[in-house]
Amino acid sequence: MLSAESLKKIDRELAKYPADQKQSAVMPALIIAQDEKGWLATETMNFVAQYLGMAPVAVYEVATFYNMYNLEPVGRNKISICTCLPCGLQGSLDAAEHLKARLGIDFNQTTADGKFTLKEGECMGACAMAPVVVVNDKKMYDYLSNAKIDALIDALSDQLGSR
Numbered sequence: 238m239l240s241a242e243s244l245k246k247i248d249r250e251l252a253k254y255p256a257d258q259k260q261s262a263v264m265p266a267l268i269i270a271q272d273e274k275g276w277l278a279t280e281t282m283n284f285v286a287q288y289l290g291m292a293p294v295a296v297y298e299v300a301t302f303y304n305m306y307n308l309e310p311v312g313r314n315k316i317s318i319c320t321c322l323p324c325g326l327q328g329s330l331d332a333a334e335h336l337k338a339r340l341g342i343d344f345n346q347t348t349a350d351g352k353f354t355l356k357e358g359e360c361m362g363a364c365a366m367a368p369v370v371v372v373n374d375k376k377m378y379d380y381l382s383n384a385k386i387d388a389l390i391d392a393l394s395d396q397l398g399s400r
C-alpha cells in the first residue's frame with residue numbers, strides 16, 4: 238500500500254513515542270502517506286490505521302479535522318490562501334479573487350491541466366504578513382501583491398514544465 242521508503246519514514250516517527258502509543262504518530266503518518274499518494278483515499282487511511290493499530294474511524298477523525306489533508310485528488314500544486322478575518326482586512330480577499338481569475342477556477346476546484354487546486358485556508362500564523370498562501374502544505378509565500386501572485390503561478394507552472 239505504501240512504499241518501503243514511506244514506511245521507513247513512518248517508523249522513524251513511531252520511534253519518537255512509546256511502543257504502546259503508536260497513535261501519537263498519526264498526523265505525520267498521514268502526511269507521509271499523502272506525500273506519496275497525493276491524497277488520502279479511504280484505503281490509504283485504513284492502511285495507516287492498521288499500521289498504527291488504530292480504529293479506522295479514529296484516523297478519519299484526524300484526517301477530516303485538519304484541512305492540510307486531501308480527502309480527494311488535488312492538482313500538483315495545491316494553493317491555500319488564508320481568508321480569515323485578520324488577513325481579510327489586509328487584502329487577502331482581493332488576492333483570492335485575483336488567484337481565481339488568474340487560474341480560471343473557484344475555491345475547491347482544479348485547473349483543467351491538473352496543475353493547480355485552489356483552497357481556502359485557515360489562519361496560518363502569519364497574520365501580519367497577509368496576504369499569505371501555502372503551497373502543497375509545505376511552503377509559505379507572504380505579502381502577496383497581484384504581481385507576486387502572477388510570478389508565483391508562473392514559477393510553479395514552469396517547475397512542472399510539460400510533465
Ligand code: FES
Nearest residue numbers: 319324360361364
Ligand atoms: S488570519 Fe491569516 S494567517 Fe492568521
